[in-house]
Amino acid sequence: MTEGNKGPPIERNLGENRPIPRRDFIQGALVGAATALTGPLLKAYAADSVDFGAGAQGRPGYYPPLLNGMRGSHPGSFESAHALRDGTKPGAGLDTGEVYDLVVVGGGISGLSAAHFYRAQTSSRTRILILDNHDDFGGHAKRNEFQIGGRTLLLNGGTLEIDSPRPYDAAAAGLIKELGIDVAALKKVEHPEFYSGLGLQRGVFFDKETFGADQLVVGAGVVPAAKLLAGSPFSQRARQDYVRLNEGAIDYLPGLSCDEKKLTLSKLSYRDFLRDVAKVDPAVIAFYQPRSHGEWAVGIDAVSALDVWAFGFPGFQGMKLAPGVISRMGYTPSGYAATGGSETLHFPDGNATIARLLVRNLVPGAVPGNSVEDIVTARVDYGRLDRPDSPVRLRLNSTVIRASNVGDPATAREVVVIYLRDGKAYKVRARGCVLASYNAMIPYLCPDLPEKQQAALHGAVKAPLVYTSVALRNWQAFKKLGIADVYAPGSYHSSFALNPKVDIGDYRSPSSPDDPILIRMLRVPTQPGLTEHEQNKAGRAELLATPFATFERNIRDQLARTLGAGGFDPARDIAAITVNRWPHGYAAEFNPLFEPELPPAEQRQVVSRAQFGRITIANSDAGAAAYTDSAIDQAYRAVGELLRTDT
Ligand SMILES: Cc1cc2nc3c(=O)[nH]c(=O)nc-3n(C[C@H](O)[C@H](O)[C@H](O)COP(=O)(O)OP(=O)(O)OC[C@H]3O[C@@H](n4cnc5c(N)ncnc54)[C@H](O)[C@@H]3O)c2cc1C
Structure with a gap:
């Protein structure tokens, strides 16, 4: 079975050429800026003056969760990092004159947690700068927000939920509790039986390219296998x-x-x-x-x-x-x-809620409200994230290209960090730096690292994947067909599901099939026959080379073929599409098929995360576990290393 773009020529009207009236689903000042689903959205924010601080994120109406089209690793977020990888030499950087106690590279859960732990163990006046290459914070913990049919709909663009193969340990569980998340008490906001209560089950879609005929069967996991397959090809x-x-x-x-x-x-x-x-x-x-x-x-x-x-x-x-x-x-x-794993909890925007809670604590005033319940509908004021009067600053659209100890790493007391924003290089100084980014990129930021450590860091090949969010004007077709989610082994996206029902604070999930709703689709680009990491690299290249139009065409075709018998019309029923592309997705974990099992001290992630002078390494790669608790735990360790050696 091939995993490539298998979409057949479009013979019927799937609506791909029908402009989606953006005012239907986008409100606010971004409407004027985001004119095409596929356009280079960052252009809308292009800076026209040197600005060390707020930059594009300070402009009125800047609110990336509402953007559609290609998101996740969006255009504009990764090109300068790839240029660095491909040999472009970083300049010296224009000195901003800014001096911090800590610079954190990466504004994902790990970077935000590092800032939190560092401040908690020092003082509320500690000066911290967090730099991230994306136009939004949270890393994988990304919020997708839609305004459709007069209501706000939320979905996780990446990290789905609190969930780990291990119970959260003291650092991660402590942070979750400190943020006010009582997992057991909040379970009541989830309604896992909602769709089954309406008689909706799991469907399986057999496609004609793989199995010989297009066929949807309903009741997987509920009806006996022989009965389920009776209608299959x-x-x-x-x-x-x-x-x-x-x-x-x-x-x-x-x-x-x-x-x-x-x-x-x-x-x-x-x-x-x-x-x-x-x-x-x-x-x-x-x-x-x-x-x-x-x-x-x-x-x-x-x-x-x-x-x-x-x-x-x-x-x-x-x-x-x-x-x-x-x-x-x-x-x-x-x-x-x-x-038995950790406790689990799904917020409407997934673990973006955790990222937003961290930011609310780190940058007072940036996120209104004071509870877990009210943060779900709170609108972040991005203009407040990077203000000179705030001890903690979060600077977006900023790709770090160099982090160096000043002098000998063994005795260094300071680091210099250079980042690119809007094509210009800037320099800041700090007493320490936590790299909460991607391990595989760290050797390009710190070329002086020992060779063995560089090799180990390069070995952390992340797995690419795509979470696509599709806004539908209603879900009558699902109701008619009796399905809430579909496994589609031969299709472009291998599964899709109605958004789980979660009601929290003022947020209410759709409850009637006439309501607009979001669905989440999963696509993983693979190349069976190669090793896992070779597949990851090939998949990453494929993702970066696939235009939004190809995704859109395949999404419309797949939904039309799967849901057509329920009356679904993609030209009429699709209101918006957001493709969350994660070329650097899940952290590499130990795979017994391809790697020898090594004693702990020799394991890749342990060799990779060694402290280097005033630079320490957080992020989920450092724990070799693609989970939120790993990102938090590694932040805790990295901050501890830095503080223990602070003189
Ligand atoms: C689609 C998806 C679903 C997931 N679902 C779950 C789940 O349900 N439960 C769970 O526990 N875990 C889940 N995970 C894993 C979890 O999201 C991650 O383990 C965790 O969020 C990683 O956090 P992080 O801060 O280490 O990395 P990231 O979230 O990747 O954040 C790192 C940030 O640093 C930025 N960065 C990198 N290099 C630079 C640079 N040079 N300059 C500036 N910034 C840079 C990155 O772009 C990114 O924004 C999921 C992951 C993905 C991709």
Whole structure:
């Protein structure tokens, strides 16, 4: 199965050429600036004068959560970093004269947490500058906001929710609590039974390019497998194999002990397990190929059978595998299996709520209100984020291109940080610097790092993925078809779902199928046959080369084919599209298929995060775990290192 752009020639009117009347869904001053869905939106903010402070983010109406088109790693955010990677030499930088206690590179959850921890352990007057290359803060924890049909609709453009394979530890749990998030008490804002209460179930869409015919079947996970597949284009043999895999209790590795089975499964991809051990029909393998996209951002060819077992993939029911650790080094297939995982909580904009709470604390006055409930509908005043009178400043659209110790790293007492904004280089000084950015880019910022550390940092290849938010004028088609979400193994986006219902503070999710609603679609660009990291790199290149128009065409085609029988008309029913492209998505985690298991001191993330003079390294790569708690924990450690060696 190929994962490329398989959209057929458009023969019917999908509405892609119909201009979406922007006043339908965008309010405020941005309307005048953002004239085309696909346009270089940053142009609208182009600075026309030197401005060390507020810059574009200080302009009236600056409110990036409302922007549509290509978001996530949006045009304008990454080009100067790539130029640096490709050999462009950074200039000396115009001296801003600014001196800080701390400069944080990266305004994601890790960078914002680093600022929080540093201030908490020093003083409220501590001067901190946070620099981020995007037009919004939060990193992956990105808010998508839509004004449609007179109501505000929210969705996570990246980080979905508080959720980790491990219970949050003291640093992460402490921060969440300090921000006022009582996970257990707030569970009541979620309504996980809402759609099932309306009789909506999971659908599976078989596409004709992969399975021979376009067909939607309804009731996955609820109706027996044989019944579910009765209406599918699967052959008789594929149906039998699917039923055997899902409902059989077969021990596919008889004669081995539990640990021997786990070891075997850890060295076998799930694709190879299906093909060579369970010996299922190729159509069943094609069916499962993207099933791992959401959790690992790669297909089942690059995820071990042991890892997917821990997530409840089928085929292991008869194998008597006990939960837990399998090796001397402590490799656990998934922490979920060993610990049950963390508590979970989904805010309407995902963990962007955490980022916004951090910013509210760091920059008083920038985010109105004082509770978790009211922050969901609060409008951030971006003009207040970078003011000279504020001890903590958050400067957006600013790509750091150099972070250097002044003098010998062993004795340095100061760092110089150079960043690019609007094509110009600026210089600031500080007593310390936390790099809460991407590990793989750090060697370009700090070329003096020891070679071994640089090699380890380069090895942190993040997995690319896309969360697409689509605003629909209503969800009658979902109601008619009896579906709330769809798994689409051969389609451009491998799944999509109605936005989970969450009512918090003044925010009310849609409740009637006549209401406008948002759906979230998942796409992961993969190239089965390559190693995981080769696939990640190829996928990243593909993402950056794919124009918004290609996404839009595929989205319209996919929704028309899947929902058409329910009366869905993409030309009429799609109100807006936001493609959250994350070329540097999930942090690289240990993958037993491609890497030897090393003792802790030799592991990539441990070698990578060594302190370098007055520079320390946070971000989720430093924990080799693509989770919010890892981003927070690493910030805590990095700040601790800096403060312990502050003279
Ligand atoms: C689509 C998606 C869904 C996810 N869902 C979940 C989830 O449900 N639960 C969960 O716990 N985790 C989830 N994660 C993982 C989680 O989001 C991350 O682990 C965490 O948010 C990472 O935070 P961070 O601050 O380390 O990195 P980031 O969020 O990437 O922030 C780093 C910031 O630094 C910026 N930066 C990089 N280089 C520079 C530079 N040179 N100059 C200036 N700025 C720079 C980056 O552009 C970015 O804005 C998800 C991740 C993705 C991509």
